[in-house]
Amino acid sequence: xxxxxxxxxxxxxxxxxxxEREKLLGQKGVTVWMTGLSASGKSTxxxxxxxxxxxxxxxxxxxxGDNIRMGLNKNLGFSAEDRAENIRRIGEVARLxxxxxxxxxxxxxxxxxKDRDAVRASMKSGEFIExxxxxxxxxxxxxxxxxxxxxxxxGQIKGFTGIDDPYEAPEKAEIVIETExxxxxxxxxxxxxxxxxxxxxxx
Amino acid sequence: xxxxxxxxxxxxxxxxxxxEREKLLGQKGVTVWMTGLSASGKSTxxxxxxxxxxxxxxxxxxxxGDNIRMGLNKNLGFSAEDRAENIRRIGEVARLxxxxxxxxxxxxxxxxxKDRDAVRASMKSGEFIExxxxxxxxxxxxxxxxxxxxxxxxGQIKGFTGIDDPYEAPEKAEIVIETExxxxxxxxxxxxxxxxxxxxxxx
Numbered sequence: 001x002x003x004x005x006x007x008x009x010x011x012x013x014x015x016x017x018x019x020e021r022e023k024l025l026g027q028k029g030v031t032v033w034m035t036g037l038s039a040s041g042k043s044t045x046x047x048x049x050x051x052x053x054x055x056x057x058x059x060x061x062x063x064x065g066d067n068i069r070m071g072l073n074k075n076l077g078f079s080a081e082d083r084a085e086n087i088r089r090i091g092e093v094a095r096l097x098x099x100x101x102x103x104x105x106x107x108x109x110x111x112x113x114k115d116r117d118a119v120r121a122s123m124k125s126g127e128f129i130e131x132x133x134x135x136x137x138x139x140x141x142x143x144x145x146x147x148x149x150x151x152x153x154x155g156q157i158k159g160f161t162g163i164d165d166p167y168e169a170p171e172k173a174e175i176v177i178e179t180e181x182x183x184x185x186x187x188x189x190x191x192x193x194x195x196x197x198x199x200x201x202x203x
Numbered sequence: 204x205x206x207x208x209x210x211x212x213x214x215x216x217x218x219x220x221x222x223e224r225e226k227l228l229g230q231k232g233v234t235v236w237m238t239g240l241s242a243s244g245k246s247t248x249x250x251x252x253x254x255x256x257x258x259x260x261x262x263x264x265x266x267x268g269d270n271i272r273m274g275l276n277k278n279l280g281f282s283a284e285d286r287a288e289n290i291r292r293i294g295e296v297a298r299l300x301x302x303x304x305x306x307x308x309x310x311x312x313x314x315x316x317k318d319r320d321a322v323r324a325s326m327k328s329g330e331f332i333e334x335x336x337x338x339x340x341x342x343x344x345x346x347x348x349x350x351x352x353x354x355x356x357x358g359q360i361k362g363f364t365g366i367d368d369p370y371e372a373p374e375k376a377e378i379v380i381e382t383e384x385x386x387x388x389x390x391x392x393x394x395x396x397x398x399x400x401x402x403x404x405x406x
Binding site: 047122 | 253
C-alpha cells in the first residue's frame with residue numbers, strides 16, 4: 001500500500017473502530033497480566049516476550065514499575081487503599097492499550113486476588129490473560145537480586161509481599177509458569193504459543 | 204548485544220527500544236494535545252484526524268471523556284485539586300502511548316495553563332504538540348450541543364469553563380485553529396500537515 005498524503009485524504013462519519021485499528025496492526029488488543037512474587041522473573045519474561053513479539057512485527061508495550069511508579073502512580077503510597085488504586089490505574093491503562101489494539105504486558109507483583117479480578121472484570125472475555133509466574137518464597141529469597149527480601153527480613157521494609165504481607169496466588173490463571181523448572185525464554189514462548197493459538201497475533 | 208537463537212525466534216539482552224517500536228510502526232510517538240472551550244470542536248477534529256491517520260496506515264489513539272472519565276479518572280471530582288490530577292493522569296497516559304510509538308490525540312478542555320505546561324514539561328521536546336482550538340465564548344454558547352452552557356448560565360452546573368471558571372488560552376501552542384473560519388476537516392488537515400512536516404509520520 002502506498003502512503004496517502006494529507007492533501008488527498010478522505011474521511012467518513014464516526015470514529016475509527018477498534019476493529020479498524022486491529023486490522024491495521026494485524027493483531028488483536030489484549031492484556032497479558034503477569035503476577036508473582038518479587039524476584040519470580042516477571043520482568044525478565046516480559047522483556048523477552050516483548051522482543052519476540054517485535055520480531056514477529058507485533059506491537060507490544062510493557063507496563064512496569066519503571067514507567068508507572070515515577071509517573072502515573074507517583075502520588076500513591078503503600079496503604080491498602082493506595083495499593084488497590086495502584087493496580088486499578090494500571091488495569092485502566094492496560095485496558096486503554098488493549099482498546100488501542102496493542103498487546104499490553106504488565107509485570108507487577110499485584111498480590112491481591114480481588115484487585116486482579118477487578119481488572120479482569122473491567123475487560124471483555126478473552127482480553128485479560130493472567131499469567132501466574134510461580135516461584136517458591138525460598139527460591140525468590142535466594143535470588144533476591146535487589147536485596148529486598150533481606151531488607152524485609154531485617155524489618156527495614158514493611159508490608160513486603162511474601163514476608164509480612166500475603167501473596168494470593170491466582171486460582172484461574174490462563175497460564176502458569178513454573179519458574180523453577182522453566183527458563184525465561186521458554187516461559188516467554190509458552191505465553192507466545194497461547195497468544196498464537198488464541199488468534200491474538202492476527203487481526 | 205548477545206543474541207540467542209531458539210527455533211525461529213531471536214532475542215537479545217535488554218528491552219525493546221522506543222526506536223524499534225517506531226521503526227515497526229513507521230512513525231514517531233507523539234502527543235497531539237487539543238485544548239479549548241466546551242463545544243469548540245476538539246472532539247470532532249480529533250475524530251477526523253484519527254481517521255485520516257488510519258487511512259495513511261498510522262497508528263493513532265484518542266483519549267477523551269468517553270474512555271477516561273468512567274475509567275481511569277472515575278474517582279476524581281471537580282475540585283481544583285481533582286481537576287489538576289485529572290489532567291496529570293491524562294498526560295501520563297498520553298506519555299505512555301507516546302513512548303509506545305503511538306500518535307496519542309487528547310481532547311479535553313484542559314483550561315489551566317499550568318496543568319498543560321506540566322504535561323509538556325514531562326515530555327521531551329517535540330513530543331508534545333499543543334493545539335489550541337480557538338472559539339469565542341459567544342459561538343460556543345450558541346452551538347451548545349449538549350445544553351451545558353445553558354445549564355451553567357442557569358446555575359445548574361457550577362465551575363463551568365468560560366462561565367464561572369476561567370479558560371486560560373495557550374500562549375505557545377504549536378497549532379492554533381480558528382474554528383469560526385475553519386471547517387473541521389481542514390483543521391484536521393492543518394494538524395496532519397504539521398505532523399508530516401515534523402517527520403512524525405515516518406520512523
